[in-house]
Amino acid sequence: MxxxxxxxxxxxxxxxxxxxxxxxxxxxxxxxxxxxxxxxxxxxxxxxxxxxxxxxxxxxxxxxxxxxxxxxxxxxxxxxxxxxxxxxxxxxxxxxxxxxxPYTIGLDIRDLHPDTATIHEMQRHSHLFDESNILNLIDHWTRVQAVREADGRGARVVPDVVKLDATRQRGWVPDRKAQYTILDLSRDGFVVTLAFADAEDARTPV
Incomplete structure (x- = not known):
């Protein structure tokens, strides 16, 4: 350490x-x-x-x-x-x-002004109907990233496989039991997102 x-x-x-x-x-x-x-x-x-x-x-x-x-x-x-x-x-x-x-937790933080490379990355993986709406793209992306961080498997879980419900307040990775609660904690110009679920569910295959 x-x-x-x-x-x-x-x-x-x-x-x-x-x-x-x-x-x-x-x-x-x-x-x-x-x-x-x-x-x-x-x-x-x-x-x-x-x-x-x-x-x-x-x-x-x-x-x-x-x-x-x-x-x-x-x-x-x-x-x-x-x-x-x-x-x-x-x-x-x-x-x-x-x-x-006994939770697993994931966090994501960014601002509302992504650079060109980040925009292209979000557009490539998010598969949203309107990829020109940057604010919507950021909202979707930060929630996906928070779920990925909470999942704990890192790059082995690609953004494309993370699923969000219609409200974007719930998310999941299809091969795991966990259903993540997703919260917007944004403050002072920073987009802050928290995802959490039962840790055992996050380790349990469906």
């Missing part, structure tokens, strides 16, 4: 979420992505356990391979906590989610 963060403060806000899941959005261009996400995780853990953030240690899982999406782990006085921490970043902004429930 990597070392603890050098800084512990980041400009941040708490986002409104369901019981059992805490999410904080932070931004600070003077901090690295790794510093931001560990600082936000410390704030979430400290608030949940009613501790001083200085008493919480957050470390990063060592990468298993190139491109491996590492997770964060929190500990207090050398004891690792049974908390699931997930994160996503876009430019100088980072969003972190925390839960002690």
């Amino acid at each position: 990597g070392g603890d963060e050098r800084r512990t403060r980041v400009k941040s806000v708490v986002l409104e979420t369901p019981d059992g899941i805490d999410v904080r959005l932070g931004w600070d261009p003077s901090m690295s992505e790794h510093e931001r996400k560990r600082a936000l995780a410390k704030e979430l853990v400290a608030a949940k356990l009613k501790l001083d953030p200085k008493d919480v240690r957050v470390e990063r899982e060592a990468p298993a391979q190139f491109g491996f999406h590492t997770q964060l782990f929190a500990s207090v006085e050398g004891t690792e906590l049974s908390l699931q921490i997930r994160n996503a970043s876009f430019r100088a902004a980072t969003v972190v989610a925390l839960t002690d429930r």
Whole structure:
């Protein structure tokens, strides 16, 4: 695991979420992505356990391979906590989610101004009727990405296979039992999306 963060403060806000899941959005261009996400995780853990953030240690899982999406782990006085921490970043902004429930969680964050390459990627995979409606394309894409992150299999689940219902508040991957609840947590110009479902269902083939 990597070392603890050098800084512990980041400009941040708490986002409104369901019981059992805490999410904080932070931004600070003077901090690295790794510093931001560990600082936000410390704030979430400290608030949940009613501790001083200085008493919480957050470390990063060592990468298993190139491109491996590492997770964060929190500990207090050398004891690792049974908390699931997930994160996503876009430019100088980072969003972190925390839960002690038996959920699997996925996050996505971006702004409303995708570059040309991202637009082409969204159009290639989303298969929407009107691919020229960029706001609709972003709304669809961020929900698909949040479900993919929650699924946990990474690039093995291509965007094309993720299904959303007509409301886009439910999503699923056809070869797994999980039905994901999808929530829009957008704030301060950032499109923030949360997807969560029962962790055991996410591992169970249909």
